[in-house]
Amino acid sequence: MTLEEKLIHLRKEKGITQLELAEAVEVSRQAVSKWESGSATPSTEKLLGLSELYGVSVDYLLHDCDLKAGEIEPLPQKAGDDLKTSHGGTGKAAVRWFAIIVGFLILIILILIGVLYSNKSREEPIRIDEMAGEEVTGVPKIEFDLEW
Template identity: 30%
Template sequence: MNFNERLIDLRRKRGLSQEQLGYELGVSRQTVSKWELGQSYPDFQRLVLLSDYYEMSLDELVKGVDVGDVRSLNESEKQISSIYSDLERGKEAARRIWLLLLIAGCVVLVFFALVVIYGVTEGGLFVR
């Protein structure tokens, strides 16, 4: 929703005419009309008055962004980031375990290979 559409929506929800809103803000009905048509924009002081009048932050008024939603989203992103970080640490730990198991398996195979070779060469295991 554009800023001018937001102004129209907020004014209508309060059941105000352009003239009534203009009176509350100290501007003419024509000025409010120009804001709502997107032909001009309120100056900073009027933006502050609008945000106070509609009981919302400037971000919410101008950008249509609820600061509480942004904070919640940031918390969610932090939690997701933490989950991904934990997952990456888990993957790294699994890789290390697999490497240790691979090394241990190789050591066992080498040990058995040496036993078989020793048995064959010494005549201990495979006697003819």
């Protein structure tokens, strides 16, 4: 059952009109109509209100499932839905955490490589009086008269 179908089913089961639902969740009747036709989706705040009003979870509203004897049963997996969690939701949070951890490990490895490389390339400083070179001679001495 899609979100739109669930919204229609739950509203009719509760025996209320679109206008009464709109007043209960503080939106316009047109907004409820758009939700039920699938041309708009309720905000998170409104989904919370709908779940409280109907006595169902937001998870139930958002995920495709059928009603059987008042219980929620997930629909069979579709092609491409290979990341499912045990509660029937998608594993987007798990994938996000995995990506964060992998990124963090890569950052640590790059920092370690940088530290090791910088230690190998560091040489002892050479004092200026130990530098080999030619003596500079014949440079004229310039004097400045600072009196005005």
